[in-house]
Amino acid sequence: MSRIPDKPTPDGLEERWIERWESEGTYRFDRTATRDQVYSVDTPPPTASGSLHVGHVFSYTHTDLVVRYQRMTGKAVFYPMGWDDNGLPSERRVQNYYGVTCDPSLPYDPDFERPEEPFDPPKPISRPNFVELCLHLTAEDEEAFAAVWRRLGLSVDWNHQYRTIAPEAIRTSQRMFLRNLARGEAYASEAPTIWDVGFQTAVAQAEIEDREKPGAYHRIAFDRVDGEGVIEIETTRPELLPACVALVAHPDDERFQPLFGSKVRTPLFGAEVEIRPHELASPDKGSGIAMICTFGDTTDVVWWRELGLSIRAILGRDGRLVPVEWGSAGWESADPDAAQRAYDELAGLYLNQAKRTIVEQLGEAGALRGEPREIVHPVKFFEKGDRPLEIVTSRQWYIRNGGHDADLRDELIARGRDLVWHPDYMGKRYESWVDGLNGDWLISRQRFFGVPFPVWYRISADGVVDHDDPLLPGEDQLPIDPTTDVPDGYDESQRNQPGGFAADPDVMDTWATSSLTPQIAGGWEEDPELWERVFPFDVRPQAHDIIRTWLFSTVIRAHFEDGALPWRNATISGFILDPDRKKMSKSKGNVMTPMGMLEQYGSDAVRYWAANGRPGVDTAFDETVMKVGRRLAMKLLNASKFVLNLAGDGAASLVGDEVTEPIDRALLAELAGVVDVATRSFDDFDYARALERTEALFWRFTDDYVELVKGRAYGAAGDDAARSAHVTLATALSMFHRLLAPFLPFVADETWSWWQDGSVHNAAWPTVQELPGDGDPTLLTVAGDALREVRRAKTEAKTSLRTEAETVVVADTAERLALLAQVEADVIDAGKILSLSTQTADEFSVDVTLAPKD
């Protein structure tokens, strides 16, 4: 046992064991295993260009705890790591990091080199050059992330890594898209779309969030065409007045019932619009009657569609008002010249500028009634954007998700019910989201760094692009980029020419690719032998805020392709909260970085903190828990050293041997109970309970049991009694090393290596069959109670625990005294008792007489 250091410490264990696990392939997936022997994890790919924060450390640890347990039960664990590197966050980071912007009209510059310092002002570069920068920077970021994961002790098989922008991922993503398209599950449509004017891209319903913003009600008078007065409406968007196509009130609203079907003229522009009824109009909002514009919000879209209204589009994709020719078709006006004069002052302005201008115009025209009323109201934003979302009409790709199809929606809800949720109430969030969908899943983005749509369009001889009958590549040609690759039967010179072809310019949204993480990681259509071993996956771990995006979209893809759930279980982790119980956010600039935290407390201590967070429960960031974790790690080192010293050189060969002393059997019986609970808890993903029970017994083991048997183990009661203690100590230590291995992988493997061969992480999970089942656990309690009273007497006398107790009289029930008799020798030894006697009583009490102080 020369390997045991004199002063064990958890510091420095990480580097040694990370290296050893890597070189020995401790966590390598055994791809010869059959599906029933495999445990597969659909690991969340972190956003490579974001930053890891303590929340990641928290939730990824939870998965690793379960994974390590499963591995020890004998499963071949498939635990890959992915990186989500495509999409807007990467683009934005590259723009800032290098000082560049992407201009797709520029040609590729093969001599372009990455700048040392960011360009100032930002330099426009071609899309291929831009993508190269994205690939380079995300690869660098991923290495830094991986270093954190290794340090944390995630038992990932690093031979199985994927990037969502890698050629294989693009191929998988395009292949699935083509299949969705062929089956009619994907389609393109020209329609009003929620649009971010900052990023100039469409966004999906799931990526929208509300933010409270100041606004103002403006009361505007419309002249009735019949000359019978005016109708006053209230709006927060007066700048959309040129786009007004109707007024609307509730069908039951008696104030407006007589007016339905009649017409009013828009102020300034003189457009005649009809007053229409619709039940979405609220009598108690504003003046009870609203103007419908194309388009101010999603309600406008509903009204426009359901009332069959015409369209007057004034908003450009950049958030400015586009030029309009009043008097032309669709832009009829009672006074086209006046309308034109008014509008010409607005064209080219951004929306907020246009708002100020039109309010002045309305004031001068006498159409504005009263002062604007300031309010604070929720406004829809793209979750990554900083300008309010608008609605523009554009051609976009969609995947059906039940938003327009009740049958599909029911099927997807049924899938959600088949999934085993941990905790189970998270399933409700999925269901209510699917239930509330109001449109299909918009997957196209007008961006640059992402998976291109593998689609071209024919251009007719007179130059018209035919979107209805796209040119598609075969699956064997994938991956392709239609902006550089050429469809069969054409050559590059025909690009964008009459009679030639044009590329679909869009890329897929990040979720359209990350919804395929099981397929990408599991080698779908790329590595059939792997795929059949891992799919459907055993578990999808993730946070609850992306149930509506990542989880739901993954279910959709597997539903369409395989008619199955992509996994059996979904484990939903909570958030990390500040000590003041607010959600910890990056913007708050939290000082604690994951790597700093790991270095300060040690990886095992940080994992201990994470393991104390119940599944699905938001947890406060609490450094004191990490200190406790460090103490546990330290205790395991010291206790292991001491126990191995007591048990002697042959400790490993004693594990599981015959145990004769009643209190030894009692400890092992308690241990059997903990093994049972820990195993059942882990099977139910409740790592926190497994830890709690294991830890509680471990402390009793060191505080009470080891103290009780110390003397006997040294030989005070003869060889046979000593051997029973040695066997018990060795057996219990073996159990604790394995039970704690998922939580404290570094100290567990370190202490295991002192006396065992191989890694504890490939050792067998403990079973109750390894332990004698006939011990009486209360024996340990009785002995512990007596010992505690003796200690208390010494503490109250302010004397050392080493002080001898001259007489100890234990009063207790006959039943408990009988138990005490079985462990008397150990109690006498541990308590340094000279004379122990007992008397029967109803209540437990102990009378101690101490030797006089020196």
Place this chain on the structure above:
RNA sequence: GGGCGAUUAGCUCAGUUGGCUAGAGCGCUGCCUUCACACGGCAGAGGUCACUGGUUCGAGUCCAGUAUCGCCCACCA
């Protein structure tokens, strides 16, 4: 407005199917330099389980309602 959680010691949290005087850790107080561990050990104090009713022999636990907090969704004229 709809849905889902939560409310237990100063703090962070356990408390499985209702069962004796409600638990842990941290913090606090006191003691012990004890031959594994001072990055320690031993012991102690500390709670009318948010509130109001109800079911029950018995409620922290089940039911109804109230309050407060958090999250998700809807509302955006």
